[in-house]
Amino acid sequence: MVRFTVHRLVRAIITLVMVSLLTFVLLQLAPGNFADLSAITSGATMTAQGQRDEVMSSFTARYGDQVPAWQQYLIFMKGAVTWDMGPSYKYPSLTVEGIIAGAFPVSATIAVLAVALALLVAVPIGVLAARRRNGWLDNLLMFLVTIGNSVPNYLMGAFLLIILVGRLNLLPSGGWDGPLNMVMPVIALAIGPMAVLARYVRSAVIETLREEYVTTAIAKGGPGRTIMVRHVLRNSLIPVVTVVGPIVASLMAGTVFIETMFRIPGLGQYFTGAATSRDMPLLMGTTLFFAALLVITNVVVDVSYGILDPRTRMERRPA
Amino acid sequence: MSTRRQVLQWGGLAGGVSLVAGCGFSGNKPNGTGGDDGGGGSSTLTIEGPVLPTLDPQVISNGMWMVNRGLIEGMLMQTDDGTDVQPASAESWDVSDDGRVYTFHLREANWSDGSPVTADDFMFAYERLLEPKSSGAGVTLGANSYVSSLGIKNALQFQQGIVEDWAEVGVKAPDEKTIEITLETPNQGFLMGMTHASMCPLPKKVLEEHEAEWELPENIITNGPFTVEATQTNVSMTLVKNPEYWDADNVDLDQINYRMNDGTATPTLVPFENGEVDIMSVGDAAMLLRFQNEPELQGKLHSAKPGSIYYLALLHSKNETLSDIRIRQALSLAMGRDTAAKSVPLVEPTTSLVPQSVAGWDESVTNPEDIDKAKQLLADAGYPDGKGLPTITILNGGNPSPMITTIMSNWETNLGIKVANDAVESGVYVQKRSALNDANYIGFYFGSFAAELNWSKWVGSLWSPTFTKPFSLSAKDYQEYLDLQKSDLKPAELTKQLNEIADERCSDEVKQFAELTDKASKTVDPDEATEAFKIAAKAREDCFIFLPIAQGSYHFAVNERVTGFHPRPTGDQYYYKTLGVK
Numbered sequence: 001m002v003r004f005t006v007h008r009l010v011r012a013i014i015t016l017v018m019v020s021l022l023t024f025v026l027l028q029l030a031p032g033n034f035a036d037l038s039a040i041t042s043g044a045t046m047t048a049q050g051q052r053d054e055v056m057s058s059f060t061a062r063y064g065d066q067v068p069a070w071q072q073y074l075i076f077m078k079g080a081v082t083w084d085m086g087p088s089y090k091y092p093s094l095t096v097e098g099i100i101a102g103a104f105p106v107s108a109t110i111a112v113l114a115v116a117l118a119l120l121v122a123v124p125i126g127v128l129a130a131r132r133r134n135g136w137l138d139n140l141l142m143f144l145v146t147i148g149n150s151v152p153n154y155l156m157g158a159f160l161l162i163i164l165v166g167r168l169n170l171l172p173s174g175g176w177d178g179p180l181n182m183v184m185p186v187i188a189l190a191i192g193p194m195a196v197l198a199r200y201v202r203s204a205v206i207e208t209l210r211e212e213y214v215t216t217a218i219a220k221g222g223p224g225r226t227i228m229v230r231h232v233l234r235n236s237l238i239p240v241v242t243v244v245g246p247i248v249a250s251l252m253a254g255t256v257f258i259e260t261m262f263r264i265p266g267l268g269q270y271f272t273g274a275a276t277s278r279d280m281p282l283l284m285g286t287t288l289f290f291a292a293l294l295v296i297t298n299v300v301v302d303v304s305y306g307i308l309d310p311r312t313r314m315e316r317r318p319a
Numbered sequence: 320m321s322t323r324r325q326v327l328q329w330g331g332l333a334g335g336v337s338l339v340a341g342c343g344f345s346g347n348k349p350n351g352t353g354g355d356d357g358g359g360g361s362s363t364l365t366i367e368g369p370v371l372p373t374l375d376p377q378v379i380s381n382g383m384w385m386v387n388r389g390l391i392e393g394m395l396m397q398t399d400d401g402t403d404v405q406p407a408s409a410e411s412w413d414v415s416d417d418g419r420v421y422t423f424h425l426r427e428a429n430w431s432d433g434s435p436v437t438a439d440d441f442m443f444a445y446e447r448l449l450e451p452k453s454s455g456a457g458v459t460l461g462a463n464s465y466v467s468s469l470g471i472k473n474a475l476q477f478q479q480g481i482v483e484d485w486a487e488v489g490v491k492a493p494d495e496k497t498i499e500i501t502l503e504t505p506n507q508g509f510l511m512g513m514t515h516a517s518m519c520p521l522p523k524k525v526l527e528e529h530e531a532e533w534e535l536p537e538n539i540i541t542n543g544p545f546t547v548e549a550t551q552t553n554v555s556m557t558l559v560k561n562p563e564y565w566d567a568d569n570v571d572l573d574q575i576n577y578r579m580n581d582g583t584a585t586p587t588l589v590p591f592e593n594g595e596v597d598i599m600s601v602g603d604a605a606m607l608l609r610f611q612n613e614p615e616l617q618g619k620l621h622s623a624k625p626g627s628i629y630y631l632a633l634l635h636s637k638n639e640t641l642s643d644i645r646i647r648q649a650l651s652l653a654m655g656r657d658t659a660a661k662s663v664p665l666v667e668p669t670t671s672l673v674p675q676s677v678a679g680w681d682e683s684v685t686n687p688e689d690i691d692k693a694k695q696l697l698a699d700a701g702y703p704d705g706k707g708l709p710t711i712t713i714l715n716g717g718n719p720s721p722m723i724t725t726i727m728s729n730w731e732t733n734l735g736i737k738v739a740n741d742a743v744e745s746g747v748y749v750q751k752r753s754a755l756n757d758a759n760y761i762g763f764y765f766g767s768f769a770a771e772l773n774w775s776k777w778v779g780s781l782w783s784p785t786f787t788k789p790f791s792l793s794a795k796d797y798q799e800y801l802d803l804q805k806s807d808l809k810p811a812e813l814t815k816q817l818n819e820i821a822d823e824r825c826s827d828e829v830k831q832f833a834e835l836t837d838k839a840s841k842t843v844d845p846d847e848a849t850e851a852f853k854i855a856a857k858a859r860e861d862c863f864i865f866l867p868i869a870q871g872s873y874h875f876a877v878n879e880r881v882t883g884f885h886p887r888p889t890g891d892q893y894y895y896k897t898l899g900v901k
Contacts, residue, residue: 032746173590
């Protein structure tokens with residue numbers, strides 16, 4: 001188990017280094033720099049090219065005056081490892097680590113709540129559909145699931161905004177002042193995972209229902225509900241665990257539309273804003289953070305899966 | 320196994336709960352931004368506007384406009400309609416007979432912590448702004464480029480490293496309450512230029528103590544009508560009345576809840592219609608149409624005077640077809656601006672690069688459309704009925720405006736030429752605008768400008784001679800110009816050599832425009848200066864390097880309970896000081 005975990009961790013570190021290198025190289029190759037883009041997006045474009053170069057060199061001063069790109073990379077990575085990545089270009093009064101520390105809990109909350117809501121709805125739907133397999137209820141539920149899977153979260157967000165706020169005036173349209181602000185973003189984000197998870201639960205339950213121990217339990221004459229919950233559902237959820245982890249992690253990274261639509265101070269806005277404005281420290285910092293989040297989630301899932309089901313451990317001792 | 324599983328289960332649950340508990344509602348929580356009370360209390364307004372990544376007035380971002388709107392007050396403010404200046408931190412000012420020396424007398428005023436505003440705060444801010452490396456503490460991103468239009472003696476030279484001694488720059492503080500500014504030449508746009516955010520004072524002691532973090536709510540002090548109580552980055556900002564403000568008696572509002580909306584999500588009027596928001600800027604075409612068509616929204620749209628120009632600018636290309644001025648003129652005369660402007664609500668066609676609201680504007684600075692003449696010019700250039708002319712491309716960042724697609728179809732119909740649109744990501748747009756593009760890529764880029772309404776700004780600063788010259792260089796000379804930019808020369812020497820290429824090798828039309836602008840800038844009498852600028856403006860139109868399309872304005876949805884809302888065409892749009900509630 002220890003060797004298994006160490007092996008996964010080493011691979012995780014290699015992945016992170018590769019991600020950081022790729023991000024840095026792509027950013028170097030991308031056209032335009034922070035000074036050029038700021039001048040454009042704020043409508044002030046009369047700055048002479050020479051002056052913009054000056055401005056850019058004052059930004060990169062933290063990374064040494066006129067140092068080659070590979071040195072900038074190393075200096076940034078040192079900062080990343082020591083959790084001291086310096087100020088963002090776009091938000092000069094905030095450090096990259098400060099931005100991540102402040103915004104991540106917000107994104108994470110929305111993501112965790114959305115997945116929790118998705119699970120609450122998806123598990124009963126999946127079980128019901130599996131038990132009524134190929135019946136009209138199954139077909140109806142799976143039809144709804146397909147629709148849920150096809151509607152992008154920002155469209156769902158816009159629907160909710162128009163109906164719950166525009167028509168019914170039940171909720172504040174956005175902001176981050178209290179639990180009411182979470183309702184619409186959480187629902188909008190939950191729809192997609194809900195559909196995915198319902199499908200997973202359905203097929204897992206169908207699969208488990210075919211297992212011999214279920215047949216045995218039924219033959220023993222146990223009550224249907226107990227068999228369903230204790231034998232079928234519990235074992236069916238093992239494959240679902242592997243899907244939930246990455247869904248949570250990707251939701252934490254990918255909620256930019258929802259965050260801007262509902263004015264939520266999460267990481268997604270910083271992440272995409274850093275890419276479009278070529279804010280090197282912030283983009284590198286947030287990308288690495290998200291990559292680490294995904295990698296760690298996968299390691300945790302792998303390890304926990306190994307614990308839950310010893311058959312899946314990668315390295316088997318010789319028989 | 321079951322114990323391990325339980326540990327995992329409970330661990331996961333505990334993790335989830337702690338996450339939710341730490342979701343950050345506490346801390347900088349703004350008051351009253353919910354939708355319960357129709358925008359807050361009786362003297363509170365809720366205003367929606369763009370995201371403010373920083374509040375540094377010397378960094379080009381939407382934050383600098385917020386500073387100017389009501390946080391930090393410069394020596395002068397604009398009048399309600401934005402056509403003139405009025406005293407602000409400066410009580411009065413004198414101008415020397417030759418129009419070159421301005422002496423500003425600061426009033427007795429305090430920062431929000433009670434400490435006095437002194438000439439030192441202004442001097443500190445100006446030196447930080449003009450520092451060649453754009454300041455060591457914090458970065459004055461590009462805002463120092465605005466200074467060029469003020470014409471302060473040696474300011475540009477200091478910024479470019481040609482003059483190294485700050486004492487040689489024409490900004491002095493003879494005593495604690497006086498600022499003396501010396502100009503290179505008289506400048507009729509100078510006083511208006513002093514209302515720009517980059518010319519605001521900065522609280523020296525706070526910047527020295529907190530450096531880049533001076534602008535955080537816990538550190539910032541202001542000398543304007545409001546001060547910052549709380550901020551949620553990217554989401555909201557709470558401003559409260561500054562009791563130390565010198566004119567606090569004339570400030571009606573106690574609080575402003577500023578909601579940030581970055582505009583990339585679905586644009587919607589829902590918060591305004593709900594009464595959650597009292598003032599919001601409206602730029603989206605579909606939203607503007609609603610104000611024209613829906614009775615319940617009638618009278619709630621307020622617009623500033625037109626103060627922005629949409630234009631096409633020549634792209635540099637290895638293919639020099641468009642260096643023939645007749646072709647560019649033909650394209651301008653056959654653009655079909657009427658239909659192009661109609662494709663966007665509340666935009667007017669124009670054939671001038673100067674907005675019609677600038678005092679003294681008349682038809683003499685325009686080149687009216689004439690399709691027959693355009694066809695003749697094209698034929699004279701060797702492309703009768705557009706035959707043989709390479710495809711003309713219109714480059715733009717993001718989604719193309721309907722104006723672009725209309726112009727494309729107008730050119731195809733009126734001149735028989737082929738037109739393409741190249742809609743690209745902002746970074747690519749920036750790169751292609753200044754690159755020497757391949758031979759199969761000729762045309763124009765689409766852009767827009769907004770600025771204060773005076774001649775020296777719209778002729779001497781926007782599309783200025785210095786900016787225009789490189790556009791008229793031959794492909795070979797422009798390549799040399801670009802290569803030189805990449806060299807390791809010191810800034811002062813680089814600027815000198817770049818200027819040499821641009822000055823000597825630009826086209827004759829541009830040289831004439833430069834000479835006329837220079838003459839206008841040096842004219843002391845305001846009326847004579849206006850006439851001189853008009854002649855220079857027409858000379859610029861006749862270069863056909865920048866083709867004006869339309870003029871636009873800022874539009875705002877304003878709740879009926881709001882009083883004292885005076886929109887202006889400059890970037891700061893309106894002042895918070897005069898706002899009130901019925």
